[in-house]
Amino acid sequence: MLLLLLVWFVIDAAQRDAYGWQYVGKYIFDKRISAAALVTLQLTIYSMIIGVILGLCLAVMRLSPNPVVKSIAWLYLWIFRGTPVYVQLVFWGLFSLIYPKIFLGVPWTDWGVSFDLGFMQNAFIIAVIGLALNEAAYMAEIVRAGLLSVDAGQEEAATALGMSWGQTMVRIVIPQAMRVIIPPTGNEVISMLKTTSLVAAIPLTTDLYGVARDISAVTFTPIPLLIVASIWYLLFTSILMVGQYFLEKRFSRGVNARRPDRGEAALATGALPAAGAPDGNDLGGKG
Incomplete structure (x- = not known):
């Protein structure tokens, strides 16, 4: 029944004019769509690199015995995980309007250094910073869970060996820990790819969804352009899923390997006779 429903949907969609397959x-392969897809890929890569590095630092801070450092990391996670992207x-x-300049100096004096935040008016830079800071909060918990999954005896044994x-x-x-970290990290990369569509809030309109939306506003074909954007998102997601599979396979070597039971191990070493072979008691009885 499910296959029949799927075939029915495909046939109906292929014949329905509202989808506008000719516009799809x-x-x-329009140049504007291709360039926007590249921008989306750049946003994903840059944001994830910064988010992973910052998340690693936050995870170490969460595991620190220092209560001040641990509290700062917890406050960061509370804010960025508790508010919408x-x-x-x-x-x-709007940050550059609130803080056009930052002055770091000695209180009640003119001694200090002033930093101009004019670069925060670049929509692409703002998008990378905003996405990375949000992603760091989630990566911190993923990394922390991976580090805690390793038994403490492993670290003690390494210390005893002089490492x-x-x-x-x-x-x-x-x-x-990578065996635990990689699967959720791969999901975060895929999620980041789709979250880039929210950069219209900055506003940044050169990403894949933004360009598709602008073209559809001119040509009055919103549905075909949404299908075009979805196809590109699916293409990038499929490539990331393949990469995630091979990474998981690489770091999971030997974890799920089948271990022979005691009977197989004894048979392999010659301790037990093979199936059907007479043992010593049988030989003695026949003698």
Whole structure:
């Protein structure tokens, strides 16, 4: 029944004029759409790189025994996980109006350094900063969960072998934690790709959804342009899913390997006779 419903939907959609398939074929490889798809990919990559690095720092701060550092990290996560991404992007779009300059100096004196925040008027930079700061809050929890999944005895054993803290993290803890970190991180990358459509709040209109929306406003073909944008999103998502699969396979080596039971292990070492072979008691009885 499900297959019949799927076939019925495909046939009906192919014959329905409201989808405007002729416009889909016209704009799917349009230069404006292709350039906008590249902008969306750049937003995703830059935001994820910054978000992962900042999230790693926040995860270490959450695990720190220092109560001040731990409280600051918790406050950051509380703010950025507790407010909508759209609201945060709107705020960062207005940030240069609130703080056109930042002055760092000695209180009640003129000694200090002034920083001009004119670069915050660049919509692309604002979009990357806004998306990265929001993503860092979620990556911090993912990294923290991965680090906590490694047994404490692993770190103690590495310390007993004379490894430094850095060697222990790089050679022992992080490789084991990656098995837990990679799956949710891959989901976050895919989610970030789709979240870039919210940068219209800044406003940034050169991303994939923004350009498709602008073209549809001129040609009065919103549905075909939405299909075009969806096809590009699906293409990027499929590539990311394939990459995530191979990364998970790489870091999960030996985890789910089948272990032989005691009987198979004894048979392999010759401790037990093979099936159907007479043992010593049988030989003695026949003698």
